[in-house]
């Protein structure tokens with residue numbers, strides 16, 4: 001097994017691999033391939049591949065956003081999981097993320113990968129998205145530690161500090177804030 005920077009010629013293959021794992025029902029893509037190509041041109045060292053001989057079996061795609069390195073896509077072929085590949089890929093990604101000089105790595109996790117990031121020293125944040133018209137008037141007094149909030153045309157977004165992942169807290173926050181989506185984000189300071 002070889003973990004290395006993803007060569008440009010394998011970007012398309014890598015994109016197919018991540019889509020087949022992270023978007024198996026072929027829903028509308030969150031990031032287009034055009035966007036991914038542009039990001040690769042800017043920061044190719046944030047793209048990692050894992051190879052079994054010539055076969056690509058794992059990928060990480062990272063993007064720089066202001067002071068943050070966003071770990072956008074991370075996937076290992078099902079038959080290769082639980083062999084320590086993901087762990088090693090993340091270590092190499094972190095080396096290159098640090099070399100950018102940015103402050104932190106941030107990622108959104110799928111539910112069953114939360115443990116994986118907690119064990120790798122990432123801190124969980126609850127990320128709450130609420131339609132503006134549904135934001136409760138007293139949302140700041142609901143007993144949550146809101147560390148950042150942003151307003152986008154479509155929604156208000158709250159970032160809430162959490163010490164560990166608690167699936168019940170996600171449900172509770174969803175109700176308390178009338179939110180349409182609550183997920184855990186994970187962050188690691190790298191500066």
Ligand SMILES: CC(C)(COP(=O)(O)OP(=O)(O)OC[C@H]1O[C@@H](n2cnc3c(N)ncnc32)[C@H](O)[C@@H]1OP(=O)(O)O)[C@@H](O)C(=O)NCCC(=O)NCCS
Pocket residue numbers: 021022074075076077080081082083084085086087088107108109110112113114115116119
């Ligand atoms: C998450 C993922 C990339 C991890 O890759 P991997 O190669 O299986 O990970 P590793 O074998 O290096 O696992 C490292 C450790 O995490 C644990 N782990 C891995 N995946 C886990 C999971 N889904 N749930 C709980 N623990 C997990 C392993 O048991 C191992 O623990 P250990 O260090 O105590 O032995 C891979 O499971 C995957 O592609 N999942 C589907 C897509 C996904 O969820 N991507 C992440 C989106 S944010």
